[in-house]
Amino acid sequence: MIYQGNAITVARGLDGGGGDIAMLTIDLKDESVNTLSSAVVEELGQAVEAIRSERGLKGLVIGSAKEAFIVGADITEFHGMFEQGGEVLQRMLETVHGIFNAIEDLPFPTVTAINGLALGGGCELSLTTDFRVMAESAKIGLPETKLGIVPGWGGCVRLPRIIGADNAIEWIAGGTENRADAALKVGAVDAVVPAEELEAAALDILNRANGGELDHRARRDEKTSPLKLDAIEQMMAFETAKGYVAGKAGPHYPAPVEAIKVIQKGAGERRDRAQAIEGKSFVKLAMGDVAFNLVGLFMNDQVVKKKGSRYARQARPVNRAAVLGAGIMGGGIAYQSASRGTPILMKDIKNDAIELGLKEARKLFAKQVERGKLTTAQMAEKLTNIRPTLSYGDFGGVDLVVEAVVENPKVKDAVLTEVEGQVTEDTILASNTSTISINRLAENLKRPENFCGMHFFNPVHRMPLVEVIRGEKTGDAAVAATVAYARAMGKTPIVVNDCPGFLVNRVLFPYFGGFSQLVEQGADFQRVDKVMERFGWPMGPAYLLDVVGMDTAVHAGEVMAEGFPERMAGMAGDRGDGKGKSAIQVMFENDRLGQKNAKGFYAYEEDRKGKPQKVRDEAAIALVRGVAKESREFSDEEIIARMMVPLCLETVRCLEDDIVGSPAEADMALIYGIGFPPFRGGALRYIDAMGLSAFVEQADRLAEELGPLYAPTERLREMAAAGERFYPAGSGD
Known part of the structure; x- marks a missing residue:
């Protein structure tokens, strides 16, 4: 045995004879999948040092004893690491680069046997070896941009040099999981075989490399040298891709375009300099709100899935x-x-x-x-x-x-x-x-x-x-x-x-209530839509009401008003307080039901594919103008606050009333159910980001003018006074 750790072992004798081939096996104890946690990375460094000191080796195979190869870094560590600051992140990156580069520089050929999922750091580890063989059922990819970061362990450097800039941009900016046949087609792997033949295929490649048939040194040289692209090819590969990806990703998700910039800036550099460029961008993104929230979203999704699994295990099929x-x-x-x-x-x-x-x-x-x-x-x-x-x-x-x-x-x-x-x-x-x-x-x-x-x-x-x-x-x-x-x-x-509206509709209708009050005070509903869409919602509140249907909104609003009369009376129907009707009620009474009859706050015309497209409608504008009790200009910040505060407060109330079991479930329900902007992490994480004290102060100011819908709960005031958060700092959620 060359090395024995909790997650990694290295042993000689994979070839069954001469003992000159070493096998590094990753098998994280007491876990169903392998991840590259900080502890596993430390073991990997020790294992590589042991391999470098071992005499007489002619090859190394890296493999996994679990169904998956490595599903990536341990994301539960990310928030704690991000909160320690950029210097800690930079040191972590340099440590991993040192280990991975040491694998790449070993004095004999190396191969990774990918038996299952090889994602993120698992994929990046496989790229350090000279060759890769892959089971037919396995998948490989770099999904980091979906977490708001770029691959930081060499993925932006090695992958373009292995499969070409165009293919690497598609993989990295898209964050895709790629099947074995697709990986073979672009040259990310050297062979695809049935799972039971994986070890034999890895050994065959090492034997051919040692026999001179395959040139592993040339492979290494290509991975550590500048990309072979002239100036025109670089412009074609990168500038076109940046425009296309920026259009797809939108303004709130910077990581996909940043990844292309990293590949572009590092294209003319050798390995170490290109990795430094990659690391700088990783730290910049990791220290931003988007990455923090998207990582939190991933963690919340894991909470929801684990709870679902526990229920499912108890169920009759x-x-x-x-x-x-x-x-x-x-x-x-x-x-x-x-x-x-x-x-x-x-x-x-x-x-x-x-x-x-x-x-x-x-x-x-x-x-x-x-x-x-x-x-x-x-x-x-x-x-x-x-x-x-x-x-x-x-x-x-x-x-x-x-x-x-x-x-x-x-x-x-x-x-x-x-x-x-x-x-x-x-x-x-x-x-x-x-x-x-x-x-x-x-x-x-x-x-x-x-x-x-x-x-x-x-x-x-x-x-x-x-x-x-x-x-x-x-x-x-x-x-x-x-x-x-x-x-x-x-x-x-x-x-x-159980409660009126359950979770999602109970939270949504105060949002509509904020919209109704804005319109009543003279806000242009089309401008409110644009502001909230820029904020990150897939559609503004007027457009969303058209999709929901005005009849459905009025009915649900009546249910909510009956259940929570102090806060929600008259939000969707007749206000019942001598102040007239809401814009939603007026639309309903004028048979403007939304998309279902092609007229609501907007009119709807079918495009070439038969899908309804909204267009400005003067009749709707006139009806809404009749609802307004005054004429008033609102800033973007005022519109956002008046829309978001009641939604967030109702989410808090649902948590306090035990309607939903945890902040993670509440936030995921809003993201999956009504399209809450994912990059903002959910309503409760949005409050955390603002700070509970600042949120309570904002809500109190609005409540003075607008009433109980904007009033914080006593428990929220206590949390704010005690400096608490819905998601404890560095907890991994």
Whole structure:
């Protein structure tokens, strides 16, 4: 044994004979995957020193004992490291570069055997060796730009020199995970073999290198020298790419364009100088808010996934499902279930609705065929997973039923009590409701412990979030089964407790309330939209209301006003306080429902692909002008504060009221459910970034003029006074 650590071992004798080939194996104890934590990096440095001191070696293979090779650096360490400042980051980068360069400079050929995922630092480690062999099922890539940083362990230096600048830009700026065949095609790996032949392929390459057939020294020279591009080629490769990537990434995500600049600046340099350029950019980005928030987002996503996994492990499997109510929503749910392999009955009382649901499912499958994701034969096979029916005949064999009929408590109550008599005592019933209380819908059920909410967001096939709503009498088995089914559908389920609007809509409507008050005081709704879109929302509040539908907004607003009258009375409907009607109510009463009838705050015209495009509408502008009680100019900062403070405060209240279990789940629900700007990390991280004291002061100033919707909670005041945060500093979240 050359070296033995907690995560890394190095032993001679991989060739089974002469013992002149060493095998460095990464196997992080007590973990399901390998990561390059600071402790593992330290071991790697020790292992490389031991290898350099070993006599008689003719080759090195780097491999993994786990299913994945290395999934990257240990991201749980990032926040703590970022908070220590740029000098600490710079020292860390120099340490890793020293270790990786030592591998690259070993006096014999080296090869990495990539058996599974090789991402981030794992990919960068593989690039240090002369050769790479890859299992057919493995994937490789540098996803750092998705975390708001650039590859900092040599990825921006080595990858362009191995696969060319154009390909490297595509991989790094896109943050893609690349299949083995794609990696082989661009030259990122030298061979792709079945997993069981990986070791033999690695040894074969080393033997050929030692025999003079493969020139590993030439490989090294290419990796450590300037890129072979003249001035015109550099301009073509980099300037064009920067413009294209900047357009795709948008102004709030600097890392993809920064990565191209790093490759460009280092193109004419040798290894050490190019790595210094890379390191400088890494530190600059790592010290910014975007990287901090995107890393936090990754950590929050891991929290949500772990909670979902725990529920799913407790659940009975859902082998067959059913959806009550066809149409667009029912068809979307049926498609999502069928496309992920869970057969589903789609029931309605009308043939027309059944046909509409099937049409929706067929349309979504056809798009998958157009994109090359499915063959026609696969589409036909998946469509057989959807079985339309007008009766309850086969409901005795169903494990879970999603009720997705009209958003009316009487209709839902009738349908739920009816279907309960047609299923087994173990069948789970779940209501796809956006606002109606689960406790209320459970009142007439014989087995309320088997009932919960399962709130899908529209359009079902695109929106990742599903709220699983626990009522007072909902049993753990019902929650677990519903979470497991949502995960099987490819969704991200977040469990919340019952209240008006649940989590996402309860938080969204104060945002709409802020918008209504702005318009009432004379703000131009089109300008409000532009300001909030520049802030990072995918669409402004008026545009979002058009997408939601004014009828839906008025109904949900009434539910919210009934549930929280002090804060939310009259936000979407008649204000009921002698102050007239909201802009939303006025739109509704004038049959301006939004995209569904092509007129709302904007008018809508179809583009060449049949998608609705918003255009200015003077009739809508005149209606909104009639709502305004005064004429007033607002700065961008005022608009942002008046929109964001009520949304953030309601998120705080949901956490304090135990509607949602953790800051991580609250923030992820808003990002996945309503498009909260990801680079800002979520509502609670947004408050943390501002500082709780500054946020409370801002909210108090607004509350004096605008009322209880802007008033901080007592607990938030206590947290601010104590210097607390929702996410403790350096905690890794």
